Amino acid sequence: MLKVMLIDDEKIALDVMEILLNEIGGVQVISKCQLASEALASAGKLQPDIIFLDIEMPGMNGLDAGKQLSALCPDAEIVFVTAYHQYAVQAFDARAIDYLLKPVSKERLLETLQRYARLKLRHSELEGTIFQKTPEVKGKLQLKVLGSLELYDKNGKLMTWRTKKTKELFAYLWLHNGKPVHRYHLMDELWPNIDSEKAQALFHTTLYSLRNILKSEGFFGKVEFGDERYWMNTDWISSDFERLEELLDRAGDHAGEQQIEEMLALYRGDLLEMEYYQWADAKRQELRFKYIHFLEKRLMEAKGGNRRILESRLQQLEQL
Template structure:
């Protein structure tokens, strides 16, 4: 006999559901609650198999309650019982086991319970399997237990590649942005309200919450399909992303910028790696501060390498500086001087013409060169 609790702000709805459960059979209703907080207090000391939960309730939305229950009652499965069909996507995003529409039909309820029994028996069979020896485990095919690695580019534009080096495609632009947003916080938990304010500032709170749950559902599905299970975590009204399976060009850039004095082997990779500013193409407002920080640190790193570099490395650095700061005259003058000394007359003339044209036509400034 399965044990269950029922949570709904309408007493008649609780009574009707209890009657239907009794008619279907196989479930014992331990308690019924009109208030979510009372259910939380009861479930702290009591284990149940099923939690039947309404979504539209005063005080605490059922979707939010489900997230908390999934953490405090990991052994219990949540089945939503609601009059609103449009919450189906959000319900399964919070890992609900089932979704029943009011008035609950006995046939649909019976199928849900049969599905639970089938999965429960499967889990019992897995748990009852004998533990294999280490020698038997060694017979597992190589690669079966390897961690899935995703490669993320965020310099210039954002691209995510799976372990097969295939570009990950996003269901919606907001799903892509939410991935970037959670990754942006380096695995640190971010409050839900902060996410809503940053990603949906133009919407009301209720609308933003609905969009949030739908977007999170799409994000988790996309990462799951890419082989990255349980990427987004939840706890204490906060969300964060696991980072151990993600390698990024930003982290590679950070490592290169911490070069040892006199080590010029990093110049070529350092210049090549910086394809553009942090999430430049996406231009997310919440990423602006980090964008400026990374850019400033990168420019400083190039400036520090400049006096140490040989002629070819120095030219590579100066051309990168000109690309990033096209209206900084000193970069042009330094490179012109180097090209002249190296006897690169044609290259010097081309650079001179570019400089004069850029300053005259774009800024209205006449440049005088000796």
């Protein structure tokens, strides 16, 4: 049975949520709090599986409370609940698994619980694999590449790069997703206007720097070499690009309002837009076309506020 904590400054909202969860079944509400401070005082001891958290509350708001609750309960998943649309981007930036708009229906709440179950199933399927048995590190690094490239360490801190080329080499190997690339082709892509001998020296210096950065984060042997080719295993990285592609591929015509909001929040800009890597142009345009096609299709079906949001996003993309 799932252990659930409810946090909302409105008592009636807490009671309604508890009633809906009891009607669905398989859930035990272990705590109902009207203040974030109350929840923070008890969460560490209770260790809930899911925390339903209102965003607008007196004192500490839900977004700030969510960060502290995640630290106290690292295995818990956060679901933000609010009456306002405008917090969607911040909610998913806080790595919530869902974002519910009030009034919450039983059907929508059931969808959230099913999403949680799918998430935990994927995690359990990885148990016992070679990736889980690697002793040097736990968890994945978070990578953002929609707009600018930002790689966050295991503590959520933005990582820095020794040189711009180290960052570019990482991006190049990551985007190839484990596909081997011939070393001369790699040098031509990253150092196109430099003679071969100097390019080789720069490449090996940059490669050494990249491997050292990964080692410092506990990731050993991720950049491999064989048959004159280099590749990078990427199972230790979770990215906004992969999540967006997953939503575009799997959601398609069946995307719900929540999935659309998540896609809008994810697409902060084109793939590696702020990095100006010419070798990424083809993939950048491919993803952009896919995303625009999806928005145009959904625009034909949308009404009211959702239609205005989609129109605004399309206009922004057309101006770029």
